Amino acid sequence: MSTKRIGVLALQGDVREHVAVLKTLDCDVVEVKTLTALSSIDGLVIPGGESTTIYKLSEIFGLYQPIKDAIAGGLPVFGTCAGLIMLSNEIHNSASGQKPFGGIDAVVERNAFGNQNDSFEIDLTVKGIDNPVHAAFIRAPIIASVGPAAEVIATLPDGRIVGVRQGNAMGISFHPEVVGESAVHKLFLQSVA
Numbered sequence: 001m002s003t004k005r006i007g008v009l010a011l012q013g014d015v016r017e018h019v020a021v022l023k024t025l026d027c028d029v030v031e032v033k034t035l036t037a038l039s040s041i042d043g044l045v046i047p048g049g050e051s052t053t054i055y056k057l058s059e060i061f062g063l064y065q066p067i068k069d070a071i072a073g074g075l076p077v078f079g080t081c082a083g084l085i086m087l088s089n090e091i092h093n094s095a096s097g098q099k100p101f102g103g104i105d106a107v108v109e110r111n112a113f114g115n116q117n118d119s120f121e122i123d124l125t126v127k128g129i130d131n132p133v134h135a136a137f138i139r140a141p142i143i144a145s146v147g148p149a150a151e152v153i154a155t156l157p158d159g160r161i162v163g164v165r166q167g168n169a170m171g172i173s174f175h176p177e178v179v180g181e182s183a184v185h186k187l188f189l190q191s192v193a
């Protein structure tokens with residue numbers, strides 16, 4: 001099989017960290033800022049950062065509708081934190097006018113843990129991964145509810161949902177990429193044909 005070509009949406013956020021993790025895995029990595037780059041990839045990572053900014057820039061760069069369509073058309077996609085927010089069908093506490101790409105039948109609550117000072121790290125069990133995953137939560141969202149088509153893949157010890165998957169789309173509230181954790185990226189790559 002030929003090498004998978006994975007894009008990282010490079011409008012805002014921790015693009016470099018995702019590129020670095022992906023480069024340790026068996027794939028070609030491309031930063032996506034254009035339609036040409038978008039149409040060349042086998043899978044897309046949407047980084048953490050600020051989902052309102054990612055949304056606005058995606059409109060300005062002419063990528064909002066094409067990404068939405070690509071996800072609806074089955075492009076494998078993986079979002080962390082702000083990326084999860086962009087993949088959820090409904091956003092609570094959204095900035096005015098902010099729209100998600102959608103793809104996962106979930107309601108996400110932005111900034112559910114408070115401000116930057118409420119950031120924390122924890123080891124979590126993620127469905128499909130044998131060992132605990134080291135996870136950093138940074139102004140993270142919580143998945144408030146999921147619809148019947150979505151599968152919960154990670155929860156906090158208190159039961160709150162922080163990872164979800166539906167068909168070609170997977171989203172997590174946390175950042176494995178900022179702590180050099182590659183297991184969730186590996187899991188994503190398994191879903192890329």
Ligand code: GLN
Nearest residue numbers: 048049050051081082139
């Ligand atoms: N609070 C950010 C948002 O709403 C997400 C934070 C993050 O990606 N670390 O987009």
